[in-house]
Amino acid sequence: MTDATTAASRRDSSAPVRVQHIPASHPYVQRLRVLPGEAESAESGRNSQATTAPVEFLADPPVPGASPGQWWPHPALEPAWVHEHAEQVDVIHLHFGFEHRSPAELAQFTAACKMHDIALVHTVHDLSNPHVPDDAQHLARLDVIVPAADALITLSEPVADVVQQRWGRRPSVLPHPHIVPPQRLAAPRPSRLDDGEVLLGVHLKSLRPNVAAVPVLRGLLAAVRPGVRLQIWIHREALEPDFARYDAGVRALLEGAADRAGVEVIVHDPLEDDALFDSIAHLDLAVLPYASGTHSGWLEMCHDLGTPVLAPDLPMASQRPCLVYRRAQLPGSLVRAVEAATAAGQSPADGPRPEFAAQRLAEQAEVARRHARLYTFLAED
CATH class of the missing domain: 3.40.50.2000 (Glycogen Phosphorylase B;)
Known part of the structure:
Protein backbone atom coordinates (compact mmCIF):
# COMPACT_ATOMS: atom_id res chain seq x y z
CA MET A 1 0.00 0.00 0.00
CA THR A 2 1.30 3.47 -0.83
CA ASP A 3 -0.14 5.71 1.88
CA ALA A 4 -1.24 4.10 5.14
CA THR A 5 -2.21 7.49 6.61
CA THR A 6 -4.82 7.94 3.89
CA ALA A 7 -6.38 4.59 4.75
CA ALA A 8 -6.34 5.36 8.46
CA SER A 9 -8.05 8.69 7.86
CA ARG A 10 -11.07 7.10 6.17
CA ARG A 11 -11.39 3.86 8.17
CA ASP A 12 -11.66 3.27 11.89
CA SER A 13 -9.07 0.57 12.62
CA SER A 14 -11.57 -1.20 14.87
CA ALA A 15 -14.21 -1.36 12.14
CA PRO A 16 -14.64 -4.35 9.80
CA VAL A 17 -12.59 -4.38 6.62
CA ARG A 18 -15.00 -3.70 3.76
CA VAL A 19 -14.43 -6.00 0.79
CA GLN A 20 -15.96 -5.63 -2.67
CA HIS A 21 -15.67 -8.82 -4.68
CA ILE A 22 -15.94 -8.63 -8.46
CA PRO A 23 -18.26 -10.42 -8.68
CA ALA A 24 -19.86 -11.25 -5.32
CA SER A 25 -22.71 -13.34 -6.76
CA HIS A 26 -20.68 -16.30 -8.00
CA PRO A 27 -20.57 -19.77 -6.39
CA TYR A 28 -16.78 -19.74 -6.03
CA VAL A 29 -16.77 -16.31 -4.44
CA GLN A 30 -19.66 -17.11 -2.15
CA ARG A 31 -17.61 -19.89 -0.56
CA LEU A 32 -14.98 -17.30 0.40
CA ARG A 33 -17.64 -15.32 2.24
CA VAL A 34 -18.71 -18.09 4.65
CA LEU A 35 -16.35 -18.38 7.59
CA PRO A 36 -16.39 -20.86 10.49
CA GLY A 37 -19.29 -20.30 12.85
CA GLU A 38 -21.58 -18.86 10.19
CA ALA A 39 -24.77 -20.62 9.21
CA GLU A 40 -24.35 -22.31 5.87
CA SER A 41 -27.24 -20.22 4.58
CA ALA A 42 -25.04 -19.12 1.71
CA GLU A 43 -24.84 -22.68 0.35
CA SER A 44 -27.30 -21.66 -2.35
CA GLY A 45 -24.72 -19.15 -3.63
CA ARG A 46 -27.13 -16.24 -3.22
CA ASN A 47 -26.31 -14.75 0.19
CA SER A 48 -24.32 -11.80 -1.10
CA GLN A 49 -24.00 -10.02 2.24
CA ALA A 50 -22.73 -12.76 4.58
CA THR A 51 -20.43 -11.05 7.07
CA THR A 52 -18.10 -11.94 9.87
CA ALA A 53 -15.86 -9.68 11.96
CA PRO A 54 -13.43 -8.29 11.10
CA VAL A 55 -14.54 -8.46 7.45
CA GLU A 56 -17.67 -7.02 5.86
CA PHE A 57 -18.53 -8.36 2.41
CA LEU A 58 -20.33 -5.95 0.10
CA ALA A 59 -23.02 -6.98 -2.36
CA ASP A 60 -22.68 -6.53 -6.11
CA PRO A 61 -23.84 -3.04 -7.06
CA PRO A 62 -26.99 -2.99 -9.22
CA VAL A 63 -26.27 -2.91 -12.94
CA PRO A 64 -28.17 -0.08 -14.65
CA GLY A 65 -30.89 -1.46 -16.91
CA ALA A 66 -30.23 -5.09 -15.94
CA SER A 67 -32.57 -7.52 -14.20
CA PRO A 68 -32.16 -7.95 -10.41
CA GLY A 69 -29.34 -10.33 -9.53
CA GLN A 70 -27.32 -9.72 -12.72
CA TRP A 71 -23.81 -8.61 -11.80
CA TRP A 72 -22.33 -8.02 -15.25
CA PRO A 73 -20.97 -5.75 -16.60
CA HIS A 74 -19.74 -5.07 -13.09
CA PRO A 75 -20.08 -1.40 -12.07
CA ALA A 76 -17.12 -1.60 -9.67
CA LEU A 77 -14.76 -1.99 -12.63
CA GLU A 78 -15.56 1.58 -13.65
CA PRO A 79 -13.12 4.22 -12.37
CA ALA A 80 -16.10 6.49 -11.73
CA TRP A 81 -17.58 3.89 -9.37
CA VAL A 82 -14.28 3.61 -7.51
CA HIS A 83 -14.04 7.38 -7.12
CA GLU A 84 -17.65 7.62 -5.93
CA HIS A 85 -17.46 4.75 -3.41
CA ALA A 86 -13.87 5.12 -2.20
CA GLU A 87 -15.03 5.99 1.31
CA GLN A 88 -17.03 2.75 1.60
CA VAL A 89 -14.48 0.19 0.32
CA ASP A 90 -11.13 -0.94 1.72
CA VAL A 91 -10.35 -3.91 -0.56
CA ILE A 92 -11.44 -4.83 -4.08
CA HIS A 93 -10.94 -8.49 -4.99
CA LEU A 94 -11.15 -9.05 -8.74
CA HIS A 95 -12.03 -12.58 -9.87
CA PHE A 96 -13.92 -12.72 -13.17
CA GLY A 97 -15.88 -10.64 -15.61
CA PHE A 98 -13.37 -8.14 -16.97
CA GLU A 99 -13.13 -9.41 -20.55
CA HIS A 100 -15.27 -6.50 -21.78
CA ARG A 101 -12.64 -3.98 -20.59
CA SER A 102 -9.64 -2.98 -22.69
CA PRO A 103 -6.15 -2.94 -21.15
CA ALA A 104 -6.30 0.87 -21.16
CA GLU A 105 -9.62 0.84 -19.30
CA LEU A 106 -8.27 -1.63 -16.76
CA ALA A 107 -5.24 0.62 -16.25
CA GLN A 108 -7.65 3.45 -15.38
CA PHE A 109 -9.43 1.14 -12.93
CA THR A 110 -6.22 0.07 -11.17
CA ALA A 111 -5.03 3.69 -11.05
CA ALA A 112 -8.29 4.70 -9.37
CA CYS A 113 -7.77 2.00 -6.73
CA LYS A 114 -4.27 3.26 -6.01
CA MET A 115 -5.40 6.88 -5.95
CA HIS A 116 -7.82 6.09 -3.13
CA ASP A 117 -5.53 3.59 -1.39
CA ILE A 118 -7.99 0.73 -1.99
CA ALA A 119 -6.11 -2.57 -1.88
CA LEU A 120 -6.51 -4.63 -5.05
CA VAL A 121 -6.44 -8.43 -4.90
CA HIS A 122 -6.59 -10.59 -8.01
CA THR A 123 -7.11 -14.33 -8.21
CA VAL A 124 -5.59 -15.68 -11.41
CA HIS A 125 -8.35 -18.10 -12.29
CA ASP A 126 -7.66 -18.02 -16.03
CA LEU A 127 -4.46 -17.74 -18.01
CA SER A 128 -6.63 -18.79 -20.93
CA ASN A 129 -10.17 -17.38 -20.88
CA PRO A 130 -12.69 -20.10 -21.81
CA HIS A 131 -15.29 -17.54 -22.87
CA VAL A 132 -13.27 -15.78 -25.56
CA PRO A 133 -11.42 -17.11 -28.61
CA ASP A 134 -8.48 -14.68 -28.31
CA ASP A 135 -6.11 -15.45 -25.45
CA ALA A 136 -3.74 -12.68 -26.56
CA GLN A 137 -6.26 -10.05 -25.49
CA HIS A 138 -6.85 -11.83 -22.19
CA LEU A 139 -3.12 -11.92 -21.46
CA ALA A 140 -2.87 -8.23 -22.37
CA ARG A 141 -5.47 -7.52 -19.70
CA LEU A 142 -3.52 -9.61 -17.19
CA ASP A 143 -0.41 -7.61 -18.14
CA VAL A 144 -2.19 -4.66 -16.52
CA ILE A 145 -3.90 -6.36 -13.58
CA VAL A 146 -1.17 -8.68 -12.29
CA PRO A 147 1.57 -6.04 -11.84
CA ALA A 148 -0.91 -3.57 -10.31
CA ALA A 149 -2.46 -5.93 -7.74
CA ASP A 150 -1.40 -5.62 -4.10
CA ALA A 151 -1.82 -9.40 -3.67
CA LEU A 152 -2.18 -12.34 -6.03
CA ILE A 153 -3.84 -15.73 -5.50
CA THR A 154 -4.24 -18.74 -7.76
CA LEU A 155 -5.55 -22.28 -7.40
CA SER A 156 -2.67 -24.52 -8.45
CA GLU A 157 1.12 -24.63 -8.41
CA PRO A 158 1.54 -24.95 -12.21
CA VAL A 159 -0.33 -21.68 -12.70
CA ALA A 160 1.71 -20.02 -9.95
CA ASP A 161 4.80 -21.10 -11.88
CA VAL A 162 3.53 -19.46 -15.08
CA VAL A 163 2.60 -16.25 -13.29
CA GLN A 164 6.05 -16.08 -11.74
CA GLN A 165 7.76 -16.71 -15.08
CA ARG A 166 5.68 -14.15 -16.99
CA TRP A 167 5.28 -11.38 -14.42
CA GLY A 168 7.95 -12.03 -11.80
CA ARG A 169 5.43 -12.41 -8.98
CA ARG A 170 4.41 -15.65 -7.29
CA PRO A 171 0.77 -15.88 -6.16
CA SER A 172 -0.33 -17.63 -3.01
CA VAL A 173 -1.87 -20.99 -3.91
CA LEU A 174 -5.23 -21.70 -2.27
CA PRO A 175 -7.39 -24.65 -3.35
CA HIS A 176 -10.75 -24.32 -5.05
CA PRO A 177 -13.52 -24.53 -2.43
CA HIS A 178 -16.36 -27.00 -2.81
CA ILE A 179 -19.03 -26.36 -5.46
CA VAL A 180 -21.98 -28.46 -4.35
CA PRO A 181 -23.96 -27.67 -1.17
CA PRO A 182 -22.93 -29.35 2.10
CA GLN A 183 -25.93 -31.67 2.26
CA ARG A 184 -25.16 -32.96 -1.23
CA LEU A 185 -21.50 -33.50 -0.35
CA ALA A 186 -22.59 -36.00 2.28
CA ALA A 187 -25.28 -37.73 0.18
CA PRO A 188 -24.67 -41.39 -0.84
CA ARG A 189 -23.75 -41.94 -4.45
CA ALA A 344 -7.83 -50.66 -13.81
CA GLY A 345 -11.38 -50.94 -12.56
CA GLN A 346 -11.82 -47.17 -12.33
CA SER A 347 -14.86 -46.54 -10.20
CA PRO A 348 -16.38 -43.70 -8.21
CA ALA A 349 -15.05 -42.92 -4.76
CA ASP A 350 -16.63 -45.33 -2.30
CA GLY A 351 -15.41 -43.77 0.97
CA PRO A 352 -17.83 -42.55 3.63
CA ARG A 353 -19.56 -39.48 2.25
CA PRO A 354 -20.08 -37.75 5.63
CA GLU A 355 -16.34 -37.99 6.28
CA PHE A 356 -15.59 -36.63 2.81
CA ALA A 357 -18.07 -33.78 3.34
CA ALA A 358 -16.39 -32.86 6.63
CA GLN A 359 -13.01 -32.70 4.89
CA ARG A 360 -14.33 -30.49 2.11
CA LEU A 361 -16.05 -28.14 4.55
CA ALA A 362 -12.90 -27.90 6.66
CA GLU A 363 -10.87 -27.03 3.56
CA GLN A 364 -13.43 -24.38 2.54
CA ALA A 365 -13.32 -22.86 6.02
CA GLU A 366 -9.53 -22.61 5.93
CA VAL A 367 -9.57 -21.01 2.46
CA ALA A 368 -12.13 -18.45 3.67
CA ARG A 369 -10.05 -17.74 6.81
CA ARG A 370 -6.92 -17.15 4.75
CA HIS A 371 -8.74 -14.72 2.48
CA ALA A 372 -10.09 -12.83 5.49
CA ARG A 373 -6.61 -12.61 7.02
CA LEU A 374 -5.24 -11.26 3.72
CA TYR A 375 -7.93 -8.59 3.49
CA THR A 376 -7.25 -7.48 7.07
CA PHE A 377 -3.49 -7.37 6.50
CA LEU A 378 -3.84 -5.27 3.36
CA ALA A 379 -6.28 -2.82 4.93
CA GLU A 380 -4.01 -2.32 7.92
CA ASP A 381 -0.72 -2.16 6.02
Whole structure:
Protein backbone atom coordinates (compact mmCIF):
# COMPACT_ATOMS: atom_id res chain seq x y z
CA MET A 1 0.00 0.00 0.00
CA THR A 2 1.30 3.47 -0.83
CA ASP A 3 -0.14 5.71 1.88
CA ALA A 4 -1.24 4.10 5.14
CA THR A 5 -2.21 7.49 6.61
CA THR A 6 -4.82 7.94 3.89
CA ALA A 7 -6.38 4.59 4.75
CA ALA A 8 -6.34 5.36 8.46
CA SER A 9 -8.05 8.69 7.86
CA ARG A 10 -11.07 7.10 6.17
CA ARG A 11 -11.39 3.86 8.17
CA ASP A 12 -11.66 3.27 11.89
CA SER A 13 -9.07 0.57 12.62
CA SER A 14 -11.57 -1.20 14.87
CA ALA A 15 -14.21 -1.36 12.14
CA PRO A 16 -14.64 -4.35 9.80
CA VAL A 17 -12.59 -4.38 6.62
CA ARG A 18 -15.00 -3.70 3.76
CA VAL A 19 -14.43 -6.00 0.79
CA GLN A 20 -15.96 -5.63 -2.67
CA HIS A 21 -15.67 -8.82 -4.68
CA ILE A 22 -15.94 -8.63 -8.46
CA PRO A 23 -18.26 -10.42 -8.68
CA ALA A 24 -19.86 -11.25 -5.32
CA SER A 25 -22.71 -13.34 -6.76
CA HIS A 26 -20.68 -16.30 -8.00
CA PRO A 27 -20.57 -19.77 -6.39
CA TYR A 28 -16.78 -19.74 -6.03
CA VAL A 29 -16.77 -16.31 -4.44
CA GLN A 30 -19.66 -17.11 -2.15
CA ARG A 31 -17.61 -19.89 -0.56
CA LEU A 32 -14.98 -17.30 0.40
CA ARG A 33 -17.64 -15.32 2.24
CA VAL A 34 -18.71 -18.09 4.65
CA LEU A 35 -16.35 -18.38 7.59
CA PRO A 36 -16.39 -20.86 10.49
CA GLY A 37 -19.29 -20.30 12.85
CA GLU A 38 -21.58 -18.86 10.19
CA ALA A 39 -24.77 -20.62 9.21
CA GLU A 40 -24.35 -22.31 5.87
CA SER A 41 -27.24 -20.22 4.58
CA ALA A 42 -25.04 -19.12 1.71
CA GLU A 43 -24.84 -22.68 0.35
CA SER A 44 -27.30 -21.66 -2.35
CA GLY A 45 -24.72 -19.15 -3.63
CA ARG A 46 -27.13 -16.24 -3.22
CA ASN A 47 -26.31 -14.75 0.19
CA SER A 48 -24.32 -11.80 -1.10
CA GLN A 49 -24.00 -10.02 2.24
CA ALA A 50 -22.73 -12.76 4.58
CA THR A 51 -20.43 -11.05 7.07
CA THR A 52 -18.10 -11.94 9.87
CA ALA A 53 -15.86 -9.68 11.96
CA PRO A 54 -13.43 -8.29 11.10
CA VAL A 55 -14.54 -8.46 7.45
CA GLU A 56 -17.67 -7.02 5.86
CA PHE A 57 -18.53 -8.36 2.41
CA LEU A 58 -20.33 -5.95 0.10
CA ALA A 59 -23.02 -6.98 -2.36
CA ASP A 60 -22.68 -6.53 -6.11
CA PRO A 61 -23.84 -3.04 -7.06
CA PRO A 62 -26.99 -2.99 -9.22
CA VAL A 63 -26.27 -2.91 -12.94
CA PRO A 64 -28.17 -0.08 -14.65
CA GLY A 65 -30.89 -1.46 -16.91
CA ALA A 66 -30.23 -5.09 -15.94
CA SER A 67 -32.57 -7.52 -14.20
CA PRO A 68 -32.16 -7.95 -10.41
CA GLY A 69 -29.34 -10.33 -9.53
CA GLN A 70 -27.32 -9.72 -12.72
CA TRP A 71 -23.81 -8.61 -11.80
CA TRP A 72 -22.33 -8.02 -15.25
CA PRO A 73 -20.97 -5.75 -16.60
CA HIS A 74 -19.74 -5.07 -13.09
CA PRO A 75 -20.08 -1.40 -12.07
CA ALA A 76 -17.12 -1.60 -9.67
CA LEU A 77 -14.76 -1.99 -12.63
CA GLU A 78 -15.56 1.58 -13.65
CA PRO A 79 -13.12 4.22 -12.37
CA ALA A 80 -16.10 6.49 -11.73
CA TRP A 81 -17.58 3.89 -9.37
CA VAL A 82 -14.28 3.61 -7.51
CA HIS A 83 -14.04 7.38 -7.12
CA GLU A 84 -17.65 7.62 -5.93
CA HIS A 85 -17.46 4.75 -3.41
CA ALA A 86 -13.87 5.12 -2.20
CA GLU A 87 -15.03 5.99 1.31
CA GLN A 88 -17.03 2.75 1.60
CA VAL A 89 -14.48 0.19 0.32
CA ASP A 90 -11.13 -0.94 1.72
CA VAL A 91 -10.35 -3.91 -0.56
CA ILE A 92 -11.44 -4.83 -4.08
CA HIS A 93 -10.94 -8.49 -4.99
CA LEU A 94 -11.15 -9.05 -8.74
CA HIS A 95 -12.03 -12.58 -9.87
CA PHE A 96 -13.92 -12.72 -13.17
CA GLY A 97 -15.88 -10.64 -15.61
CA PHE A 98 -13.37 -8.14 -16.97
CA GLU A 99 -13.13 -9.41 -20.55
CA HIS A 100 -15.27 -6.50 -21.78
CA ARG A 101 -12.64 -3.98 -20.59
CA SER A 102 -9.64 -2.98 -22.69
CA PRO A 103 -6.15 -2.94 -21.15
CA ALA A 104 -6.30 0.87 -21.16
CA GLU A 105 -9.62 0.84 -19.30
CA LEU A 106 -8.27 -1.63 -16.76
CA ALA A 107 -5.24 0.62 -16.25
CA GLN A 108 -7.65 3.45 -15.38
CA PHE A 109 -9.43 1.14 -12.93
CA THR A 110 -6.22 0.07 -11.17
CA ALA A 111 -5.03 3.69 -11.05
CA ALA A 112 -8.29 4.70 -9.37
CA CYS A 113 -7.77 2.00 -6.73
CA LYS A 114 -4.27 3.26 -6.01
CA MET A 115 -5.40 6.88 -5.95
CA HIS A 116 -7.82 6.09 -3.13
CA ASP A 117 -5.53 3.59 -1.39
CA ILE A 118 -7.99 0.73 -1.99
CA ALA A 119 -6.11 -2.57 -1.88
CA LEU A 120 -6.51 -4.63 -5.05
CA VAL A 121 -6.44 -8.43 -4.90
CA HIS A 122 -6.59 -10.59 -8.01
CA THR A 123 -7.11 -14.33 -8.21
CA VAL A 124 -5.59 -15.68 -11.41
CA HIS A 125 -8.35 -18.10 -12.29
CA ASP A 126 -7.66 -18.02 -16.03
CA LEU A 127 -4.46 -17.74 -18.01
CA SER A 128 -6.63 -18.79 -20.93
CA ASN A 129 -10.17 -17.38 -20.88
CA PRO A 130 -12.69 -20.10 -21.81
CA HIS A 131 -15.29 -17.54 -22.87
CA VAL A 132 -13.27 -15.78 -25.56
CA PRO A 133 -11.42 -17.11 -28.61
CA ASP A 134 -8.48 -14.68 -28.31
CA ASP A 135 -6.11 -15.45 -25.45
CA ALA A 136 -3.74 -12.68 -26.56
CA GLN A 137 -6.26 -10.05 -25.49
CA HIS A 138 -6.85 -11.83 -22.19
CA LEU A 139 -3.12 -11.92 -21.46
CA ALA A 140 -2.87 -8.23 -22.37
CA ARG A 141 -5.47 -7.52 -19.70
CA LEU A 142 -3.52 -9.61 -17.19
CA ASP A 143 -0.41 -7.61 -18.14
CA VAL A 144 -2.19 -4.66 -16.52
CA ILE A 145 -3.90 -6.36 -13.58
CA VAL A 146 -1.17 -8.68 -12.29
CA PRO A 147 1.57 -6.04 -11.84
CA ALA A 148 -0.91 -3.57 -10.31
CA ALA A 149 -2.46 -5.93 -7.74
CA ASP A 150 -1.40 -5.62 -4.10
CA ALA A 151 -1.82 -9.40 -3.67
CA LEU A 152 -2.18 -12.34 -6.03
CA ILE A 153 -3.84 -15.73 -5.50
CA THR A 154 -4.24 -18.74 -7.76
CA LEU A 155 -5.55 -22.28 -7.40
CA SER A 156 -2.67 -24.52 -8.45
CA GLU A 157 1.12 -24.63 -8.41
CA PRO A 158 1.54 -24.95 -12.21
CA VAL A 159 -0.33 -21.68 -12.70
CA ALA A 160 1.71 -20.02 -9.95
CA ASP A 161 4.80 -21.10 -11.88
CA VAL A 162 3.53 -19.46 -15.08
CA VAL A 163 2.60 -16.25 -13.29
CA GLN A 164 6.05 -16.08 -11.74
CA GLN A 165 7.76 -16.71 -15.08
CA ARG A 166 5.68 -14.15 -16.99
CA TRP A 167 5.28 -11.38 -14.42
CA GLY A 168 7.95 -12.03 -11.80
CA ARG A 169 5.43 -12.41 -8.98
CA ARG A 170 4.41 -15.65 -7.29
CA PRO A 171 0.77 -15.88 -6.16
CA SER A 172 -0.33 -17.63 -3.01
CA VAL A 173 -1.87 -20.99 -3.91
CA LEU A 174 -5.23 -21.70 -2.27
CA PRO A 175 -7.39 -24.65 -3.35
CA HIS A 176 -10.75 -24.32 -5.05
CA PRO A 177 -13.52 -24.53 -2.43
CA HIS A 178 -16.36 -27.00 -2.81
CA ILE A 179 -19.03 -26.36 -5.46
CA VAL A 180 -21.98 -28.46 -4.35
CA PRO A 181 -23.96 -27.67 -1.17
CA PRO A 182 -22.93 -29.35 2.10
CA GLN A 183 -25.93 -31.67 2.26
CA ARG A 184 -25.16 -32.96 -1.23
CA LEU A 185 -21.50 -33.50 -0.35
CA ALA A 186 -22.59 -36.00 2.28
CA ALA A 187 -25.28 -37.73 0.18
CA PRO A 188 -24.67 -41.39 -0.84
CA ARG A 189 -23.75 -41.94 -4.45
CA PRO A 190 -26.29 -43.63 -6.73
CA SER A 191 -26.05 -47.39 -7.10
CA ARG A 192 -23.84 -48.54 -9.96
CA LEU A 193 -25.23 -50.32 -12.99
CA ASP A 194 -26.31 -53.86 -12.19
CA ASP A 195 -24.78 -55.23 -15.37
CA GLY A 196 -21.32 -54.02 -14.38
CA GLU A 197 -20.96 -51.73 -17.39
CA VAL A 198 -18.85 -48.60 -17.14
CA LEU A 199 -20.73 -45.38 -17.95
CA LEU A 200 -18.75 -42.52 -19.49
CA GLY A 201 -20.25 -39.05 -19.77
CA VAL A 202 -19.39 -35.76 -21.45
CA HIS A 203 -21.31 -32.50 -21.10
CA LEU A 204 -20.85 -30.22 -24.12
CA LYS A 205 -23.31 -27.62 -22.84
CA SER A 206 -23.48 -24.71 -25.35
CA LEU A 207 -20.12 -25.36 -27.03
CA ARG A 208 -18.04 -22.65 -25.37
CA PRO A 209 -15.03 -21.50 -27.41
CA ASN A 210 -12.66 -23.76 -25.45
CA VAL A 211 -14.62 -26.98 -26.11
CA ALA A 212 -12.95 -29.37 -28.57
CA ALA A 213 -16.22 -31.14 -29.31
CA VAL A 214 -15.43 -32.96 -32.56
CA PRO A 215 -12.08 -34.61 -31.65
CA VAL A 216 -13.32 -35.45 -28.14
CA LEU A 217 -16.51 -37.01 -29.49
CA ARG A 218 -14.55 -39.04 -32.02
CA GLY A 219 -12.32 -40.38 -29.27
CA LEU A 220 -15.21 -41.24 -26.96
CA LEU A 221 -17.26 -42.88 -29.69
CA ALA A 222 -14.23 -44.99 -30.59
CA ALA A 223 -13.93 -46.03 -26.92
CA VAL A 224 -17.47 -47.44 -26.77
CA ARG A 225 -17.44 -51.24 -26.76
CA PRO A 226 -19.17 -54.04 -24.88
CA GLY A 227 -19.02 -53.10 -21.22
CA VAL A 228 -18.48 -49.39 -21.90
CA ARG A 229 -21.40 -47.02 -22.45
CA LEU A 230 -21.40 -43.32 -23.29
CA GLN A 231 -23.75 -40.46 -22.51
CA ILE A 232 -23.39 -37.20 -24.47
CA TRP A 233 -25.16 -34.18 -22.97
CA ILE A 234 -25.65 -31.02 -25.06
CA HIS A 235 -27.80 -27.91 -24.78
CA ARG A 236 -30.68 -27.72 -27.20
CA GLU A 237 -29.66 -24.28 -28.46
CA ALA A 238 -26.25 -25.59 -29.59
CA LEU A 239 -27.94 -27.71 -32.27
CA GLU A 240 -29.89 -24.81 -33.77
CA PRO A 241 -28.31 -23.57 -37.04
CA ASP A 242 -28.84 -19.93 -36.05
CA PHE A 243 -26.97 -20.36 -32.74
CA ALA A 244 -23.74 -18.30 -32.61
CA ARG A 245 -21.51 -21.34 -31.92
CA TYR A 246 -23.43 -23.88 -34.01
CA ASP A 247 -21.12 -26.58 -35.37
CA ALA A 248 -22.39 -28.71 -38.24
CA GLY A 249 -19.67 -31.28 -37.55
CA VAL A 250 -20.90 -31.77 -33.99
CA ARG A 251 -24.47 -32.19 -35.16
CA ALA A 252 -23.44 -34.74 -37.77
CA LEU A 253 -21.50 -36.78 -35.22
CA LEU A 254 -24.42 -36.73 -32.79
CA GLU A 255 -26.94 -37.72 -35.44
CA GLY A 256 -24.70 -40.62 -36.44
CA ALA A 257 -24.19 -41.68 -32.83
CA ALA A 258 -27.80 -41.52 -31.70
CA ASP A 259 -28.67 -44.98 -33.01
CA ARG A 260 -25.46 -46.70 -31.93
CA ALA A 261 -25.62 -49.36 -29.27
CA GLY A 262 -24.15 -48.15 -26.02
CA VAL A 263 -24.49 -44.44 -26.88
CA GLU A 264 -27.14 -42.05 -25.54
CA VAL A 265 -27.40 -38.47 -26.80
CA ILE A 266 -29.27 -36.25 -24.35
CA VAL A 267 -30.41 -32.91 -25.79
CA HIS A 268 -31.61 -30.64 -23.02
CA ASP A 269 -32.12 -27.11 -21.79
CA PRO A 270 -29.68 -25.83 -19.12
CA LEU A 271 -30.10 -27.97 -16.01
CA GLU A 272 -31.06 -26.81 -12.55
CA ASP A 273 -28.40 -27.58 -9.96
CA ASP A 274 -29.97 -30.77 -8.56
CA ALA A 275 -30.51 -32.24 -12.03
CA LEU A 276 -26.96 -31.29 -13.02
CA PHE A 277 -25.52 -32.96 -9.92
CA ASP A 278 -27.57 -36.09 -10.65
CA SER A 279 -26.28 -36.19 -14.24
CA ILE A 280 -22.69 -36.23 -12.93
CA ALA A 281 -23.11 -38.44 -9.87
CA HIS A 282 -24.39 -41.47 -11.78
CA LEU A 283 -21.35 -41.54 -14.11
CA ASP A 284 -18.36 -43.81 -13.62
CA LEU A 285 -16.08 -41.40 -15.47
CA ALA A 286 -16.71 -37.77 -16.45
CA VAL A 287 -14.75 -36.49 -19.45
CA LEU A 288 -13.79 -32.82 -19.72
CA PRO A 289 -13.82 -31.80 -23.41
CA TYR A 290 -11.57 -28.74 -23.22
CA ALA A 291 -9.01 -27.62 -25.79
CA SER A 292 -7.80 -24.84 -23.51
CA GLY A 293 -8.37 -23.52 -20.02
CA THR A 294 -6.66 -23.06 -16.69
CA HIS A 295 -8.85 -24.14 -13.78
CA SER A 296 -12.20 -25.90 -13.77
CA GLY A 297 -15.23 -25.55 -11.55
CA TRP A 298 -16.66 -28.55 -13.40
CA LEU A 299 -13.75 -30.72 -12.30
CA GLU A 300 -14.30 -29.50 -8.74
CA MET A 301 -17.99 -30.36 -8.94
CA CYS A 302 -17.17 -33.90 -10.10
CA HIS A 303 -14.74 -34.25 -7.20
CA ASP A 304 -17.45 -33.09 -4.79
CA LEU A 305 -19.83 -35.72 -6.15
CA GLY A 306 -17.27 -38.54 -6.05
CA THR A 307 -17.13 -39.00 -9.83
CA PRO A 308 -13.67 -39.66 -11.32
CA VAL A 309 -12.54 -37.26 -14.04
CA LEU A 310 -10.68 -37.72 -17.30
CA ALA A 311 -9.19 -34.27 -18.01
CA PRO A 312 -7.03 -32.80 -20.77
CA ASP A 313 -3.35 -32.09 -20.13
CA LEU A 314 -3.97 -28.57 -18.85
CA PRO A 315 -3.15 -26.98 -15.46
CA MET A 316 -6.62 -27.92 -14.23
CA ALA A 317 -5.47 -31.55 -14.10
CA SER A 318 -3.45 -30.61 -11.01
CA GLN A 319 -6.47 -29.26 -9.09
CA ARG A 320 -7.56 -32.70 -7.89
CA PRO A 321 -6.46 -36.28 -8.60
CA CYS A 322 -7.69 -37.26 -12.05
CA LEU A 323 -6.82 -39.17 -15.19
CA VAL A 324 -5.32 -37.23 -18.10
CA TYR A 325 -5.48 -37.43 -21.88
CA ARG A 326 -3.26 -35.58 -24.36
CA ARG A 327 -4.93 -32.92 -26.48
CA ALA A 328 -2.30 -33.14 -29.18
CA GLN A 329 -3.01 -36.87 -29.63
CA LEU A 330 -6.79 -36.83 -30.00
CA PRO A 331 -8.74 -38.95 -30.62
CA GLY A 332 -6.35 -41.81 -29.83
CA SER A 333 -5.28 -40.54 -26.42
CA LEU A 334 -8.89 -40.59 -25.24
CA VAL A 335 -9.39 -44.16 -26.36
CA ARG A 336 -6.21 -45.24 -24.57
CA ALA A 337 -7.13 -43.32 -21.40
CA VAL A 338 -10.60 -44.89 -21.28
CA GLU A 339 -9.13 -48.34 -21.85
CA ALA A 340 -6.62 -47.79 -19.04
CA ALA A 341 -9.32 -46.54 -16.69
CA THR A 342 -11.66 -49.45 -17.33
CA ALA A 343 -8.86 -52.02 -17.22
CA ALA A 344 -7.83 -50.66 -13.81
CA GLY A 345 -11.38 -50.94 -12.56
CA GLN A 346 -11.82 -47.17 -12.33
CA SER A 347 -14.86 -46.54 -10.20
CA PRO A 348 -16.38 -43.70 -8.21
CA ALA A 349 -15.05 -42.92 -4.76
CA ASP A 350 -16.63 -45.33 -2.30
CA GLY A 351 -15.41 -43.77 0.97
CA PRO A 352 -17.83 -42.55 3.63
CA ARG A 353 -19.56 -39.48 2.25
CA PRO A 354 -20.08 -37.75 5.63
CA GLU A 355 -16.34 -37.99 6.28
CA PHE A 356 -15.59 -36.63 2.81
CA ALA A 357 -18.07 -33.78 3.34
CA ALA A 358 -16.39 -32.86 6.63
CA GLN A 359 -13.01 -32.70 4.89
CA ARG A 360 -14.33 -30.49 2.11
CA LEU A 361 -16.05 -28.14 4.55
CA ALA A 362 -12.90 -27.90 6.66
CA GLU A 363 -10.87 -27.03 3.56
CA GLN A 364 -13.43 -24.38 2.54
CA ALA A 365 -13.32 -22.86 6.02
CA GLU A 366 -9.53 -22.61 5.93
CA VAL A 367 -9.57 -21.01 2.46
CA ALA A 368 -12.13 -18.45 3.67
CA ARG A 369 -10.05 -17.74 6.81
CA ARG A 370 -6.92 -17.15 4.75
CA HIS A 371 -8.74 -14.72 2.48
CA ALA A 372 -10.09 -12.83 5.49
CA ARG A 373 -6.61 -12.61 7.02
CA LEU A 374 -5.24 -11.26 3.72
CA TYR A 375 -7.93 -8.59 3.49
CA THR A 376 -7.25 -7.48 7.07
CA PHE A 377 -3.49 -7.37 6.50
CA LEU A 378 -3.84 -5.27 3.36
CA ALA A 379 -6.28 -2.82 4.93
CA GLU A 380 -4.01 -2.32 7.92
CA ASP A 381 -0.72 -2.16 6.02
